[in-house]
Amino acid sequence: MAKYFQPEIETAPLETIREIQNERLINTVNRVYNNVELYRERMNAAGVKPEDIRSIDDLHKLPFTYKQDLRDTYPYGMMAVPMSEVVELHASSGTTGKQIVVGYTENDLKSWADICARQLYAVGADENDYVHVAYGYGLFTGGFGLHIGAKRIGATTIPVSSGNTPRQITILKDFGSTVLCCTPSYALYIGETLEQMGLTPDDISLKAGIFGAEPWTEGMRKDIEKKLGLKAYDIYGLTEVMGPGVAFECEEQSGMHVNEDHFIVEIIDPDTGEVLPVGEEGEIVFTCITKEAFPILRYRTRDIGVLSREKCSCGRTFIKMSKPRGRTDDMLIIRGVNVFPSQIETVLTQQGYSANYQLIVDRVNNTDTLDVRVEMSADVFSDTVRNISKKEYELKEALKSLLGLSAKVTLVEPQSIERSTGKAVRVIDKRKLHD
Amino acid sequence: MTINQLSIFIENKEGKLADLTSTLAKENIDIRAMSVADTQDFGILRLIVSDTDRAIAALKETGCIVSVTQVLAISISDTPGSLSTVLRILSDNHISVEYVYAFITRRQEGAYVVFRVADNQAAAELLTKHGVKLATKDDIDAL
Numbered sequence: 196m197a198k199y200f201q202p203e204i205e206t207a208p209l210e211t212i213r214e215i216q217n218e219r220l221i222n223t224v225n226r227v228y229n230n231v232e233l234y235r236e237r238m239n240a241a242g243v244k245p246e247d248i249r250s251i252d253d254l255h256k257l258p259f260t261y262k263q264d265l266r267d268t269y270p271y272g273m274m275a276v277p278m279s280e281v282v283e284l285h286a287s288s289g290t291t292g293k294q295i296v297v298g299y300t301e302n303d304l305k306s307w308a309d310i311c312a313r314q315l316y317a318v319g320a321d322e323n324d325y326v327h328v329a330y331g332y333g334l335f336t337g338g339f340g341l342h343i344g345a346k347r348i349g350a351t352t353i354p355v356s357s358g359n360t361p362r363q364i365t366i367l368k369d370f371g372s373t374v375l376c377c378t379p380s381y382a383l384y385i386g387e388t389l390e391q392m393g394l395t396p397d398d399i400s401l402k403a404g405i406f407g408a409e410p411w412t413e414g415m416r417k418d419i420e421k422k423l424g425l426k427a428y429d430i431y432g433l434t435e436v437m438g439p440g441v442a443f444e445c446e447e448q449s450g451m452h453v454n455e456d457h458f459i460v461e462i463i464d465p466d467t468g469e470v471l472p473v474g475e476e477g478e479i480v481f482t483c484i485t486k487e488a489f490p491i492l493r494y495r496t497r498d499i500g501v502l503s504r505e506k507c508s509c510g511r512t513f514i515k516m517s518k519p520r521g522r523t524d525d526m527l528i529i530r531g532v533n534v535f536p537s538q539i540e541t542v543l544t545q546q547g548y549s550a551n552y553q554l555i556v557d558r559v560n561n562t563d564t565l566d567v568r569v570e571m572s573a574d575v576f577s578d579t580v581r582n583i584s585k586k587e588y589e590l591k592e593a594l595k596s597l598l599g600l601s602a603k604v605t606l607v608e609p610q611s612i613e614r615s616t617g618k619a620v621r622v623i624d625k626r627k628l629h630d
Numbered sequence: 631m632t633i634n635q636l637s638i639f640i641e642n643k644e645g646k647l648a649d650l651t652s653t654l655a656k657e658n659i660d661i662r663a664m665s666v667a668d669t670q671d672f673g674i675l676r677l678i679v680s681d682t683d684r685a686i687a688a689l690k691e692t693g694c695i696v697s698v699t700q701v702l703a704i705s706i707s708d709t710p711g712s713l714s715t716v717l718r719i720l721s722d723n724h725i726s727v728e729y730v731y732a733f734i735t736r737r738q739e740g741a742y743v744v745f746r747v748a749d750n751q752a753a754a755e756l757l758t759k760h761g762v763k764l765a766t767k768d769d770i771d772a773l
């Protein structure tokens with residue numbers, strides 16, 4: 196079995212990747228300047244002409260693109276080709292405000308299939324595998340991205356979509372699915388349901404899982420791997436940039452290789468917009484350099500992460516990005532302290548709790564309160580109140596040292612926190628009700 | 631020497647106990663003994679049932695966290711005052727009792743007392759040495 200889907204590019208020397216990026220960036224900037232009004236106006240306002248961009252070293256001269264820009268140009272204002280060349284549309288859920296619409300040409304779909312195929316090869320899949328896609332199909336990009344990737348490698352593709360968990364398990368068993376694709380929270384839920392149905396990972400044939408579309412932790416990875424008997428890999432992507440597959444994890448399971456022949460990644464200081472050196476933590480920014488229909492420049496993802504150029508044992512030369520610590524949108528400010536739900540998740544899983552939790556933030560007498568509701572796990576449970584209270588105390592102390600503030604901990608029964616077949620709801624911020 | 635006790639995590643919410651017992655009733659599992667330890671937010675339900683394995687399977691299917699704890703049980707019907715005697719023996723020998731509860735049966739032997747100690751082996755040997763008869767799994771199953 197081949198290790199790489201496109202070895203010539205996945206293992207290309209850095210100089211080759213640079214050359215490809217230079218050429219494709221120049222080309223993209225010319226196209227958007229000519230075809231997308233928003234970019235022409237922005238570049239003119241910044242005094243930047245397409246000819247000022249001669250290599251990726253000039254990238255910082257280009258204006259940023261914000262999610263709001265995509266809303267303002269809804270539905271087709273960002274398309275760089277005539278709509279007659281657009282063969283498929285997808286849209287983001289638009290949980291906060293108006294949704295955004297993205298388009299793909301035939302070539303864009305081919306690129307998308309390629310990058311998802313690279314991910315599948317990286318987890319050890321090939322044409323002999325049964326790829327079970329339990330991401331939602333429809334306007335959401337999750338389902339179709341992995342779907343076309345799986346077909347690209349010639350695997351047997353099973354488009355289950357999300358939901359109806361007992362049926363997912365029947366299909367896993369009967370169809371012999373070997374690779375599962377869905378959100379990590381749904382993977383965990385499938386694992387729990389398997390257990391409840393009195394089955395074990397030996398009753399199914401999964402060997403790998405490709406999980407993305409929401410932040411998750413190493414603790415959750417271990418939990419999923421144990422419950423489903425597979426190796427769990429992270430995949431990164433955004434609808435605005437392409438969909439799943441922008442970056443993918445390899446056998447190392449230590450960060451995701453960015454598909455640098457399609458996207459240029461930068462890390463910036465979210466406050467000043469200044470580009471930060473590789474290795475520093477900041478906001479992740481992407482520029483699409485092959486997309487025809489919806490090429491965006493310097494897109495502010497609001498995800499916080501770190502890049503690394505260190506040599507990877509898998510042989511791929513693409514730069515690696517860390518698991519994003521969380522979105523700046525998801526960041527909570529509690530009594531002036533910045534808190535990412537993923538930080539709390541790390542503490543919970545380290546202490547043996549499940550990754551099924553919810554953070555309830557409220558304001559009582561002008562003071563912020565945090566209630567961490569977490570489901571009891573077999574690891575923490577004991578037949579004596581004394582032991583459980585001791586563990587509860589240890590958890591509170593660990594949260595206190597992480598957050599610098601006291602949180603309330605509420606232990607709840609398994610299955611009592613609502614499950615999601617897509618992205619989990621981690622935070623309920625009741626303070627907004629008072630504002 | 632020891633008997634099986636089910637320990638189940640429950641939230642202090644209305645109807646939780648009823649849900650659990652009806653799960654067991656549906657499976658025709660008899661509850662021989664029950665005790666609840668609770669705090670402000672949660673409780674631990676301790677049960678001795680007629681069929682431990684089936685009870686675990688049924689409870690797990692509803693998503694419960696359930697574990698099996700080995701506990702000691704003694705019959706105290708024919709030797710009045712034996713409970714205090716037993717407790718005295720244990721405390722004199724520095725064996726602390728985590729929790730204790732009693733249950734009565736329809737049979738002649740009457741009441742049983744369940745003990746949870748850290749070291750079952752040590753406690754059992756000690757009690758046997760003092761002539762206290764421990765209930766076996768078979769004794770409980772025969773109830």
Ligand SMILES: [Zn+2]
Binds near residue numbers: 446447452
């Ligand atoms: Zn690698």
